[in-house]
Amino acid sequence: MAEHIYPIFDQTLNRQDKEALLKQRAVVVWMAGLSGSGKSTLAKGLERELHAQGFLTQLLDGDNLRSGINNNLGFSEADRLENIRRSAETAKLFLNAGLVTICSLISPTEEIRNLARNIIGEADFCEVYVNAPFEVCAERDVKGLYKKALNGEIKNFTGLDAPFEAPAQPALEIRTDLEDYSASLQKLLDLLLPRIKLCCC
Template sequence: MAENIHPIFDQTLTRTSKEELLRQRALVIWMVGLSGSGKSTLAKGLEFALHQRGHLTQLLDGDNLRSGINNNLGFSEADRLENIRRSAETAKLFLNAGLITICSLISPTAEIRNLAKSIIGEPDYYEVYINAPFEVCAQRDVKGLYKKALNGEIKNFTGLDAPFEAPTNPALEIRTDQQTYEESLQKLLDAILPRLTFGGLN
């Protein structure tokens, strides 16, 4: 019963105290895009690069989350919303622990992305659109999913028979079909690094 729940958020150690200990400003980097666009590859590269620079991070990848905390969810509209809700709540926990949290999830609709932003809080939500056209992602088909989807073996596949609404105003857009992995990662780092220091960009 809700009336028997008594949160103690106001009594716990503050996020600022943890950020001061870690000497970094916490942030949630929410990377969205089609399957095969390069989200996970860039998320892994970003985490490694930040670690090398002395930052403490946590990577939340969509497939990893669906194999654990979200393993009871399918791909209906309701389940997709719940997938993002749980993922955003998890990201917020890491954020409040002072960590730089990198989330790699397709996040196909504006409604879903707005839900994540509302949970995390707009000042701490940094949306990165990893943009590659459906045709390019299908050609890459790094997980073999496009072949199955185009053969009808996978239903509700994003970009095919389930919608993908491209972000209209992301904080950053990276066209992985037009630049190399190294160029994409450097663009990401150039945008992110100034936001991780105290007094950095908002």
């Protein structure tokens, strides 16, 4: 019961102590977009590149989360909200540990993304829209999901019979149908490196 919960947030080491130890600034990079838009590919590439440059990261991929902490959730509106709530709370834990946290989740609506933003905090929430049209994602069909959805085998499929609302003001929009992987990854690095480098002057 809530009256028997006594948080000790004010007694634990703070985030700044951990950032100083790691020599980096923490941030949550929230990558949203349709299935097949390139989120996971870019997230993996970003994590590898940041690691190579000496930054400590944690990648939270939507499918990985749904196979573990969120494995009891479906795709109803309520379950989608809970999926994002848990994912954002997990990201916040890594943020407070001083890590650069990369989240790759479809995050189909403004309501869902605002839920994540409010949990993480506006100052630490870096929204990236990985944009590719439905038709392009369906042509790629990297997981075989579009074929099943178009054949009626999957219901509430985002972009088909469940809505996807494009982010209104993302920190960065990447058009993976118009530019190659290297150019997309470089845009992410250009956005993040100035933000996560800890000034030692």
